[in-house]
Amino acid sequence: MQRRKRERRTVRRIVKVTELTGKTGTQESSSKLTKSLEENIKILKEKFSNDSTVIFRRFQNRFMPEIKCCIVFIEGMIDIRHINMQIIEPIMEQDLRNLSLSAGLLEEVKSKVLPVTDVEESADLEKILQSVCYGNTVFLLEGYDTALLIESKGWEVRAVTEPESGKVIRGPREGFTEHVITNISLIRRRIKNNNLKFKFMQLGKQTNTTVCITYIEGIAMENVLAELERRLSKIDIDGILDSGYIQELISDAPLSTFPTVGYTERPDVVVARMLEGRIAVIVDGSPFVLTVPHILVENIQVNEDYYDHFIFGSFNRFLRAVASIATISIPAIYLALVTYHQEMIPTQLLISLSASLEGVPLPTSLSLIIMLIIFDILREAGARMPTAVGQTVNIVGTLVLGQAAVEAHLVSAPVIIVTAISGITTLIVPTLIESLVLLRLFLLILASVLGLYGYFIGIILIYLHLMSIRSFGVPYMMSVTRIKNHDGQDAWVRAPWWTMTLRPKIIGARNLVRQISNRNRR
Amino acid sequence: MRKLIILPCLLLILLMLTSCWNYREVNEMAIVIGAAIDKGKTEKYMLTVELLDVSGGQETKLSTRILSVEGETVFDAVRRFILLEGKRGYWGHIRILIISEEIARDDITGVLNFFRQDAETRGDLYVIVSKGYSAREIFNAGTLLGDVLSESLAESLENSIFLAEIPETRLYTISQDLKSNKTAPVLPAITLETIDDNTVPVFCGSAVFRKNRMIDYLDKEETKAMLFLKNEVKEGVLDVKTDTARISLEIKGNNTKIKVKPAGNQIIFDITVETRTVVDEVIGSAEFSELAVLNEIKRISEVQLKEKLWNIIEKARQLRADIFRFGQKLYENDPRKWNEIADDYDTVFANIQVNLNVKIEILNTSVIYKHLNEGE
Numbered sequence: 001m002q003r004r005k006r007e008r009r010t011v012r013r014i015v016k017v018t019e020l021t022g023k024t025g026t027q028e029s030s031s032k033l034t035k036s037l038e039e040n041i042k043i044l045k046e047k048f049s050n051d052s053t054v055i056f057r058r059f060q061n062r063f064m065p066e067i068k069c070c071i072v073f074i075e076g077m078i079d080i081r082h083i084n085m086q087i088i089e090p091i092m093e094q095d096l097r098n099l100s101l102s103a104g105l106l107e108e109v110k111s112k113v114l115p116v117t118d119v120e121e122s123a124d125l126e127k128i129l130q131s132v133c134y135g136n137t138v139f140l141l142e143g144y145d146t147a148l149l150i151e152s153k154g155w156e157v158r159a160v161t162e163p164e165s166g167k168v169i170r171g172p173r174e175g176f177t178e179h180v181i182t183n184i185s186l187i188r189r190r191i192k193n194n195n196l197k198f199k200f201m202q203l204g205k206q207t208n209t210t211v212c213i214t215y216i217e218g219i220a221m222e223n224v225l226a227e228l229e230r231r232l233s234k235i236d237i238d239g240i241l242d243s244g245y246i247q248e249l250i251s252d253a254p255l256s257t258f259p260t261v262g263y264t265e266r267p268d269v270v271v272a273r274m275l276e277g278r279i280a281v282i283v284d285g286s287p288f289v290l291t292v293p294h295i296l297v298e299n300i301q302v303n304e305d306y307y308d309h310f311i312f313g314s315f316n317r318f319l320r321a322v323a324s325i326a327t328i329s330i331p332a333i334y335l336a337l338v339t340y341h342q343e344m345i346p347t348q349l350l351i352s353l354s355a356s357l358e359g360v361p362l363p364t365s366l367s368l369i370i371m372l373i374i375f376d377i378l379r380e381a382g383a384r385m386p387t388a389v390g391q392t393v394n395i396v397g398t399l400v401l402g403q404a405a406v407e408a409h410l411v412s413a414p415v416i417i418v419t420a421i422s423g424i425t426t427l428i429v430p431t432l433i434e435s436l437v438l439l440r441l442f443l444l445i446l447a448s449v450l451g452l453y454g455y456f457i458g459i460i461l462i463y464l465h466l467m468s469i470r471s472f473g474v475p476y477m478m479s480v481t482r483i484k485n486h487d488g489q490d491a492w493v494r495a496p497w498w499t500m501t502l503r504p505k506i507i508g509a510r511n512l513v514r515q516i517s518n519r520n521r522r
Numbered sequence: 523m524r525k526l527i528i529l530p531c532l533l534l535i536l537l538m539l540t541s542c543w544n545y546r547e548v549n550e551m552a553i554v555i556g557a558a559i560d561k562g563k564t565e566k567y568m569l570t571v572e573l574l575d576v577s578g579g580q581e582t583k584l585s586t587r588i589l590s591v592e593g594e595t596v597f598d599a600v601r602r603f604i605l606l607e608g609k610r611g612y613w614g615h616i617r618i619l620i621i622s623e624e625i626a627r628d629d630i631t632g633v634l635n636f637f638r639q640d641a642e643t644r645g646d647l648y649v650i651v652s653k654g655y656s657a658r659e660i661f662n663a664g665t666l667l668g669d670v671l672s673e674s675l676a677e678s679l680e681n682s683i684f685l686a687e688i689p690e691t692r693l694y695t696i697s698q699d700l701k702s703n704k705t706a707p708v709l710p711a712i713t714l715e716t717i718d719d720n721t722v723p724v725f726c727g728s729a730v731f732r733k734n735r736m737i738d739y740l741d742k743e744e745t746k747a748m749l750f751l752k753n754e755v756k757e758g759v760l761d762v763k764t765d766t767a768r769i770s771l772e773i774k775g776n777n778t779k780i781k782v783k784p785a786g787n788q789i790i791f792d793i794t795v796e797t798r799t800v801v802d803e804v805i806g807s808a809e810f811s812e813l814a815v816l817n818e819i820k821r822i823s824e825v826q827l828k829e830k831l832w833n834i835i836e837k838a839r840q841l842r843a844d845i846f847r848f849g850q851k852l853y854e855n856d857p858r859k860w861n862e863i864a865d866d867y868d869t870v871f872a873n874i875q876v877n878l879n880v881k882i883e884i885l886n887t888s889v890i891y892k893h894l895n896e897g898e
């Protein structure tokens with residue numbers, strides 16, 4: 001305790017010191033542009049010292065050599081053709097003699113010479129520097145202490161492809177990319193409506209990552225939006241490399257293994273959630289878009305449920321729900337029955353269990369825990385390794401760990417079966433894997449100490465925990481426990497579309513009516 | 523901070539509340555599938571158990587072993603197994619318990635108490651009395667029936683509802699009968715018979731108890747009659763002899779209604795037995811396709827069943843054992859009257875008046891062809 005306090009104090013001191021030095025640093029160098037072009041270039045060169053990717057290109061007009069200018073940009077961030085054709089060529093080649101050389105020259109260049117869509121005039125050095133970093137081109141003109149910031153972004157972007165996760169048989173195959181503007185366009189193309197709003201902000205003190213909040217005005221809850229903005233504005237981190245950073249930083253229950261912020265790689269899923277009143281957060285550099293509020297049932301809702309026949313969709317969803325409960329329960333219940341409650345096993349089964357356990361040195365509890373951990377190791381190895389080595393892991397997993405282990409009497413066959421069933425059922429709900437893997441071990445340990453009693457203690461604790469957490473004010477277990485009125489329509493089952501006339505309560509409370517029943521109109 | 527202290531405490535309490543710690547691997551237990559109890563030579567009881575002997579590997583081989591050990595009490599003997607077997611017996615899957623006639627005639631409660639009170643043994647255990655042989659001999663004889671003797675005996679008891687010749691008595695029924703003091707318990711009896719040079723255990727009727735002592739046996743026919751009166755017949759065969767033929771009626775259902783009519787000191791039981799049957803097998807000549815003949819068969823079978831029922835009632839009266847649960851019926855209908863006579867029920871039972879009414883309905887003839895006559 002004492003030590004932790006001391007650590008905290010030293011951290012505070014370090015923060016103070018850096019703040020002080022930061023201030024003195026900015027005071028030393030000039031933060032303003034001057035009227036001299038050479039002076040300005042010098043200032044910028046000083047700012048971008050030791051960075052040879054920053055290009056300074058001086059040029060003049062053919063007809064009026066007194067118009068001296070310079071553009072500054074970063075190699076690799078810009079579209080070279082765009083700069084050649086739209087910036088350098090007009091100023092170099094055009095006859096600018098009819099332009100007045102008086103004070104309004106910069107304005108005239110901006111409005112009459114440069115054929116580009118996005119130009120902004122700025123005198124703020126900080127802004128200019130940032131603009132260069134984003135891939136814009138800075139246009140400096142002799143005799144002016146302001147600069148033009150010309151849009152010229154252009155870099156390699158991954159094409160829109162089908163995402164690896166959440167594959168569908170029926171449904172759109174587009175997936176988000178790492179580029180925020182592409183992602184926005186994927187959403188915009190699905191909601192052609194001026195109620196679709198985007199709010200941009202920059203997060204990460206070093207990385208200056210673009211973060212975009214998207215929602216449908218009139219459906220999304222305003223207080224959730226305000227809360228989301230408040231939480232985002234509180235983020236004070238140096239870098240954001242993936243939306244996972246933000247997910248963890250704005251999560252309601254960060255210590256819980258259950259996700260309280262949703263994520264998906266599919267635009268149709270994001271749009272469906274936005275139509276229910278949720279708010280999406282797009283982070284530049286991440287193909288995973290966050291959505292809030294996020295409740296438990298969203299993990300078992302798959303976009304294909306809504307595209308398939310509703311009975312088949314409901315069946316699949318029910319399987320997912322049962323499988324995710326089974327995956328944490330099967331090892332624990334098996335262990336409890338075999339080691340504590342043998343009277344609950346039918347005699348014939350007990351006989352075959354007894355036969356398969358004959359000569360196995362490890363206790364059932366230990367062998368189950370070991371096998372489950374080995375399964376998780378295989379899963380993790382399979383997810384990370386290059387595809388070429390995939391065969392090896394498969395062979396090692398199936399032959400060595402499965403068959404050979406049983407034949408050598410290291411583990412019993414039922415343990416392998418239980419591990420396999422439990423392992424496969426984990427994978428059925430991908431967003432809950434991290435949670436289920438841990439809870440499975442938790443229940444298994446409880447069951448190995450206390451039998452079924454321990455298993456039920458564990459289930460009760462998990463249930464209490466789930467009931468206690470909220471996501472942006474929305475109860476996490478919403479519509480899991482109630483089926484009255486419209487509550488259960490989209491939880492354990494997927495009701496037919498013509499009956500789902502209301503949006504989910506609380507999340508879509510602001511504008512509850514999704515449709516006026518289609519049935520009667522037909 | 524306080525939460526952080528309270529939470530582990532609560533968890534600890536939850537963990538401590540569990541009453542028994544019995545982590546036990548399946549392969550470390552000797553699974554007891556059946557038990558037999560005799561009088562011991564040196565000590566009070568001799569317990570014989572049938573243990574499942576499982577050998578693992580690619581194919582599961584199942585065999586059993588019979589072990590005997592003596593002890594002053596049943597539990598004493600149970601625990602002494604460790605000396606013989608090395609493993610502790612596991613009683614959670616026991617199917618049958620055979621009690622020798624000797625012990626049954628002496629006192630059955632001493633034996634039953636262990637099985638009733640122990641946490642591991644189960645209430646749906648079948649209790650059987652060995653007739654003429656010691657219980658241990660029954661176990662040692664019968665390896666013919668199947669891999670596991672106890673299992674096959676329990677199965678034949680389970681399926682005995684299709685026969686209606688053996689009372690299917692589980693541990694909880696007999697303990698209830700013993701506790702209530704209103705009914706004389708009846709247990710299935712088993713004996714050894716030589717069939718094709720093999721000595722195998724065979725069920726032979728039932729054993730009648732008065733309170734905790736066995737007093738007599740009933741043969742198969744008597745047992746069936748008793749089951750009719752107890753309303754425990756579901757299916758079975760009713761044998762009818764006419765002048766010219768022998769006919770088997772298949773019982774499709776039976777309903778026995780007992781009404782109690784107290785009349786002063788006398789207690790009158792109105793018993794109606796309604797049996798639905800079909801003609802299944804005919805030996806000899808009987809034109810059962812004619813309605814008149816069918817009615818005649820019906821009349822004769824009613825008379826014959828009635829006679830059998832009277833016989834068993836008479837026998838029960840002589841034994842002064844209420845094997846029909848009449849006392850229970852009386853208690854249900856008129857508890858005050860029961861309380862008056864409860865102390866002296868044995869003698870009251872010997873003098874009860876019974877009005878017997880038998881109705882047999884022949885639904886159809888489940889015979890496809892006419893029978894083959896000798897001359898044809």
